[in-house]
Amino acid sequence: MKNILVTGGAGFIGSNFVRYMIQKYESYHLIVFDKLTYAGNLDNLRDVFDHPRFAFVRGDICDAQAVEDVIRQYNVDTIVNFAAETHVDRSIMNPGAFVHTDVIGTYTLLEAARAFGLERYHQVSTDEVYGHVEGERRARESDPVAPRSPYSASKAGADLLVNAYFVTYGVPVTITRGANNVGPYQHLEKVVPLFTTNALQDRPLPVYGDGRQKRDYHYVLDHCEAIDLVLHKGRVGEVYNVGTGQEIENLQMVEIILDELGKPRSLIQHVEDRAGHDRRYAMDISKIRALGWEPRHTPEEAIRKTVRWYVENEWWWRKVRDAEFEAYYRAQYGRRRVLAPDEVAGLSPREESAEA
Numbered sequence: 001m002k003n004i005l006v007t008g009g010a011g012f013i014g015s016n017f018v019r020y021m022i023q024k025y026e027s028y029h030l031i032v033f034d035k036l037t038y039a040g041n042l043d044n045l046r047d048v049f050d051h052p053r054f055a056f057v058r059g060d061i062c063d064a065q066a067v068e069d070v071i072r073q074y075n076v077d078t079i080v081n082f083a084a085e086t087h088v089d090r091s092i093m094n095p096g097a098f099v100h101t102d103v104i105g106t107y108t109l110l111e112a113a114r115a116f117g118l119e120r121y122h123q124v125s126t127d128e129v130y131g132h133v134e135g136e137r138r139a140r141e142s143d144p145v146a147p148r149s150p151y152s153a154s155k156a157g158a159d160l161l162v163n164a165y166f167v168t169y170g171v172p173v174t175i176t177r178g179a180n181n182v183g184p185y186q187h188l189e190k191v192v193p194l195f196t197t198n199a200l201q202d203r204p205l206p207v208y209g210d211g212r213q214k215r216d217y218h219y220v221l222d223h224c225e226a227i228d229l230v231l232h233k234g235r236v237g238e239v240y241n242v243g244t245g246q247e248i249e250n251l252q253m254v255e256i257i258l259d260e261l262g263k264p265r266s267l268i269q270h271v272e273d274r275a276g277h278d279r280r281y282a283m284d285i286s287k288i289r290a291l292g293w294e295p296r297h298t299p300e301e302a303i304r305k306t307v308r309w310y311v312e313n314e315w316w317w318r319k320v321r322d323a324e325f326e327a328y329y330r331a332q333y334g335r336r337r338v339l340a341p342d343e344v345a346g347l348s349p350r351e352e353s354a355e356a
């Protein structure tokens with residue numbers, strides 16, 4: 001492995017991965033291939049942009065010719081695919097882009113990996129493909145996928161294709177399924193950066209429904225270490241869950257943010273829930289632990305560290321929080337009804353049984 005094509009490398013996790021890999025491996029070349037959608041941001045890569053072992057190519061993973069050209073030009077031997085449409089709320093507004101990039105784009109990359117006989121194709125997937133996980137159970141890699149949003153359905157479709165290319169054509173693939181990442185350079189549409197920057201501006205934090213949904217908030221560099229490990233020590237054809245293994249309620253996440261910022265709880269505003277909102281994600285991470293990986297941060301540590309990064313990097317988020325983002329914010333949140341306290345109190349038991 002020496003020339004790694006990092007698709008979607010101008011986004012949140014991909015840019016953290018590039019920085020991590022370029023520092024760790026002195027002989028590796030990192031080539032970012034990114035369409036630069038609204039989520040792609042060259043500021044995320046500014047400290048590696050002039051590195052002699054870094055290259056950036058603007059392109060679409062659905063464009064087979066462009067993918068072939070970049071593989072040939074840089075003698076690529078490995079693809080790590082981060083490129084995707086990634087935000088559940090946007091997938092509810094506009095599912096087509098998700099099916100296109102997440103499914104057709106993955107297919108296009110797999111075809112290239114097959115044609116060029118690449119050493120490895122790694123797919124960066126998500127715990128959301130398992131859908132809502134009941135009770136105390138934790139999703140294992142052998143569980144069937146049961147996605148419930150257009151985003152997670154597209155990601156699950158991609159995972160199934162990746163497995164098919166391993167079984168049918170022998171393409172050397174691996175898949176990691178990551179929990180909710182937090183950390184530097186995450187787009188403001190996602191909950192922790194959104195709530196942090198709202199709170200910094202004394203704007204309300206729109207908590208969906210009762211806020212008692214459970215997520216495993218996981219530090220992005222822990223995730224990057226896990227992907228690195230799977231690339232080097234993972235078994236071809238296998239899936240690995242990656243997270244802290246400790247999910248918390250969204251309201252706890254909100255309280256951690258407010259505490260870290262010294263802001264009042266009165267900023268919390270319960271609003272109408274997301275359609276089809278998965279109540280709980282929870283994964284069993286024993287398989288990746290057995291490979292020799294441990295998360296370095298608990299969800300609380302990950303969230304606090306992330307909040308501090310946003311406080312210290314206002315230059316970055318002010319540019320992202322531009323007129324286009326504010327227009328998105330109005331479209332996404334303007335129509336959401338604010339819930340009265342008695343409505344919020346009545347939500348939990350009804351929702352739990354509706355999900356069962």
Ligand code: NAD
Nearest residue numbers: 008010011012013035036037039040060061084178180181
């Ligand atoms: P992101 O939205 O921050 O970045 C996605 C990047 O992909 C952007 O730079 C965008 O420009 C690029 N892109 C989009 N469509 C493209 C296309 N057609 N061709 C080329 N580039 C394209 O996403 P992220 O949060 O960094 O997520 C990266 C990957 O990790 C995704 O596959 C996502 O499903 C997965 N994942 C994310 C999380 C999370 O919590 N953020 C958790 C688990 C898995």
Ligand code: TYD
Nearest residue numbers: 088180189190191192206207208213215250
């Ligand atoms: P998000 O960051 O969008 O990730 P995902 O939906 O992929 O898990 O949301 C994380 C959790 O926060 C999820 O349960 C939805 C909730 N949420 C809110 O309550 N309010 C918001 O404004 C957003 C964006 C998310």
